[in-house]
Amino acid sequence: MKLSDFDFDLPDELIATRPARPRSSARMLVAGPTTPADEHVSDLPAWLAPGDRLVLNDTKVIPARLEATRRRATGQGEAVARIEVTLLQPRADGTWAALLKPLRKVRDGETLRFAADLSAVVEGRGDGQAHLRFDRPWDAVERVLDREGAMPLPPYIAARRAADAADREDYQTIWAERTGAVAAPTASLHFDAALMDALRARGVAFTRVTLHVGAGTFLPVKADDIRDHRMHAEWGEVTERAAAEIAATRAAGGRVIPVGTTALRLIETAARDTGAIAPWTGETDIFITPGFEFRATDALITNFHLPKSTLLMLVSALMGRERMLALYAHAVRQRYRFFSYGDASLLLPGAGNDSFESRADRKAVRERG
Template identity: 50%
Template structure:
């Protein structure tokens, strides 16, 4: 399948640089046989009692660091944690700029007592850093010296104000490890959660530590040549059992975000039974994929040529999503991480 199928023109002025305030007043485009314009606060009226919303409870860490190799400036963005080194130090794959200045065994200094050794280097700017701190002791240093890893399309310096520290974190954030927010969860407020509860709509959480690779456009001409970055996820036995029970009684599973969907589909077998999960997934969902668990998807509006636009096209149909995005552009919807939301029906259920 050719990547060009997932390209489209997007005016820069539709890219959101701050979230809606209040967050539950973000626009919500319902995409089924027709398109319907709503607000997030209307969500309880668009789904049914007995449905189950599945949120991602990962917590974004300040993953962007500036340091030096000798006198040369280096910026790295952590994107995937690896098991500790033999001496117990934290190890992370990073995207480094400029990576050409780094070689194996180079030392990058971020602050006094805060350094890392280059352990490995791959094409495309990926560098494996072995830090001089154990994993749990690394986090306070990230809080002090790191910046929130804002997506590249948000045109301001990460950390240039304090607002992003709160804006780019969901109300469900609990387990630290993500370097990108599960942005479909940014729209939920106390009054929206109360309205959902009063309607008889349940919710629970799972954990997928979102990697920075989620921002990367697909650069190959054919999708079969694209390599996904893996991400670490966890679904408990209790969560899997509850989701299976809801499905058995006829409730619908609603993934809040593509991150929740990717983990649910990674943990499902071919009989549409969900199993506990603890490990890595590099699932790449494109048109033709047969969904096993997720019935509805809530998700923001994604980049052209991105794996996420490919995923939503697999879920709701490529022609329908191209038309939905044109509708959104023409009707003032805001795009990307801080933008508006869509509620997608599965193409095979229409």
């Protein structure tokens, strides 16, 4: 398939730069193979059944963006320049991969100085990244990030405004636990305590997995033939307990519904070898496109994704490309908000007319719950 097969027109004003408040007040497009329903995330319990299981990514976003200075001797003395540093991921040699702006002015062997006397040496560069070796252990670096770092907002938000104090809470899920991501699993940002209580009351179960989302999730697809695209690798883990919970739900006839494409990519990776979910730890670069055989996923909660993106290809694999583009056209007409801080969708690929409760039935469920 061609990259152009996944293009659509998106007005700039539909790109969200702030989340809905409260979180679960965001809109939600419920989509099976028939007419979509325009709902809100707070309506989610009415669309799920007792025994369904939501798979949650418990990664925690690092406030990974820092200001640094570099000093260089000149004929007139010393020149000081500011560098924006965004940490990406640790490397096997103990350095950190990072984005530097501007990278072209930094040289190998230079020292970058941060707040609180923290510094790092540039030990190498490649693929548009620098490799930094900090002068302190990671726990000390993490303390500096907690005090001085900013949330690494996606490029389409950062181009419109700078990260601020509100993003420390807004760009983190309420169940974030395992530090390591530099981008949020954004479908999960719609969940708040009230929604979780309503889902539990409905009889919905939860399983936690971990996929540390990297900045590569925002890299554009440049290959015209999508088969030539290579995904970035991200570290993840499906524990023995998580695999057992997911397997038990499927055996009992419940649906396994990842919250977000990160959780979906991870559990599908863990199901590749045997065709059934199994414990798994490692780096995944799974690339899901139309024709993919889903082995662990029955439905998906996700946001609205960029044109020509790997995530649009993923949801097209689940729902069908033409169906997905029709849903996005509907979302644009109805003025849904797109991308990380935008609205949500509940994708039900196996649903037919009989599985869609009437609005009256859903209203009755909400009033009872």
